[in-house]
Amino acid sequence: MPQYRPGGKGCAAAQCPRCRALSRWRSVPGHTGMExxxxxxxxxxxxxxxxxxxxxxxxxxxxxxxxHQGDYPAGSFVWFPEGGTMTHGAGDDGDCTFLFITNKPFDIQYVAE
Incomplete structure (x- = not known):
């Protein structure tokens, strides 16, 4: 599968210098677009x-x-429904590494606070 560099086409995580996508994989063309x-x-x-x-x-x-729902340690799986409004990040005590898994092609829209 192709790998996309941080900041590459469609890499929303690269919009913030404190958050970066390490690797990105896409599904086989003609399928759901899961990422x-x-x-x-x-x-x-x-x-x-x-x-x-x-x-x-x-x-x-x-x-x-x-x-916005709480804190989740390593080994946790958290599900976010389509269209939900959310916030997530890492605590002040350390970085957070995770797999971000979508059910179809991904986009992001920021909501005015």
């Missing part, structure tokens, strides 16, 4: 209130994911 990204949120980073056109899950590999 899997390996992402690192740097300590103290919070992705502000936003929504996606797709449902997605986050599987925490290392550190703690902090969301």
């Amino acid at each position: 899997v990204l390996k992402v690192v949120y740097r300590a103290g980073f919070t992705n502000p209130w936003h929504t996606h056109n797709c449902a997605h899950g986050i599987y925490v590999l290392d550190g703690t994911l902090t969301t």
Whole structure:
């Protein structure tokens, strides 16, 4: 599968210097468009209130994911329904590495606070 560099086409995580996508994979053409990204949120980073056109899950590999729903340590899987408004990031005590898994092509729209 192709790998996309941080900041490449469609890489929303690269919009913030404290959050970067390490790797990006796409599904086989002609299928659902599901995507899997390996992402690192740097300590103290919070992705502000936003929504996606797709449902997605986050599987925490290392550190703690902090969301509007609570905190999730390594080994947790958190599901976000399509169209939901959310915020997530890493706590002040350390980076958070996770897999970001979508059910179809991914986009992001930020919501005014």
